[in-house]
Amino acid sequence: RKEVEQDPGPFNVPEGATVAFNCTYSNSASQSFFWYRQDCRKEPKLLMSVYSSGNEDGRFTAQLNRASQYISLLIRDSKLSDSATYLCVVNQRFQKLVFGTGTRLLVSP
Amino acid sequence: DAMVIQNPRYQVTQFGKPVTLSCSQTLNHNVMYWYQQKSSQAPKLLFHYYDKDFNNEADTPDNFQSRRPNTSFCFLDIRSPGLGDAAMYLCATSRDPGGLNTEAFFGQGTRLTVV
Numbered sequence: 001r002k003e004v005e006q007d008p009g010p011f012n013v014p015e016g017a018t019v020a021f022n023c024t025y026s027n028s029a030s031q032s033f034f035w036y037r038q039d040c041r042k043e044p045k046l047l048m049s050v051y052s053s054g055n056e057d058g059r060f061t062a063q064l065n066r067a068s069q070y071i072s073l074l075i076r077d078s079k080l081s082d083s084a085t086y087l088c089v090v091n092q093r094f095q096k097l098v099f100g101t102g103t104r105l106l107v108s109p
Numbered sequence: 110d111a112m113v114i115q116n117p118r119y120q121v122t123q124f125g126k127p128v129t130l131s132c133s134q135t136l137n138h139n140v141m142y143w144y145q146q147k148s149s150q151a152p153k154l155l156f157h158y159y160d161k162d163f164n165n166e167a168d169t170p171d172n173f174q175s176r177r178p179n180t181s182f183c184f185l186d187i188r189s190p191g192l193g194d195a196a197m198y199l200c201a202t203s204r205d206p207g208g209l210n211t212e213a214f215f216g217q218g219t220r221l222t223v224v
Contacts (some may be wrong), residue, residue, distance in 0.1 A: 031211075032211045032212075034212050034213075041197075042217075042218075043199055043215040043216065043217050043218050044152065044199070044215055045215070046212045046213075046214075049212060087151060087152075089212075089213070091203075091211050096154065096157065096164070097142060097154065097157075097201070097203065097213050098154060099144075099151040099152045099153075099154075100151060101150075101151045102150075102151045
């Protein structure tokens with residue numbers, strides 16, 4: 001079993017749609033959780049951290065369920081510019097940052 | 110201003126010829142990471158440093174070595190590059206995870222081609 005797993009997609013959605021990504025992690029000792037965005041041939045960039053209480057940043061909402069070892073990202077009112085790969089990242093013990101396999105999102109006009 | 114800087118951005122090396130990639134940071138972060146990312150795959154952690162403590166991933170080939178002479182610099186040495194080592198190599202840093210904000214900051218990567 002991979003340490004961090006995501007549905008690879010691609011998710012093809014029209015502009016304005018709401019789309020949700022899921023991520024599961026295997027190490028129950030994981031401490032911190034993040035969503036990164038990566039555009040083609042670019043480095044990953046932090047989209048948002050994920051807190052236990054859930055958090056929202058504009059059109060983006062992240063949730064964490066420690067009991068189920070599950071993280072989610074919800075994007076509302078999708079824009080063409082949201083097209084990218086979304087990477088779930090888990091900070092395990094001893095500062096080890098592990099990436100999920102990534103989910104590709106394609107938003108079409 | 111770039112906070113994590115990787116040099117060079119593009120590197121072409123010959124099969125079997127040692128190559129070194131460099132990374133520097135202005136963030137004074139304790140932790141530095143090296144990731145390998147192949148086309149259409151997620152970044153794969155090769156190793157990381159917490160200060161001077163080196164942590165190698167179990168499946169990182171012996172062909173890959175790293176040095177961290179000081180807080181600001183970290184190097185990735187590939188002793189005998191093979192065609193399968195062609196990839197984007199990403200350097201990242203993060204703070205001491207004693208706090209909440211432990212997200213990683215990435216350099217722009219070095220794209221390695223092996224010919």
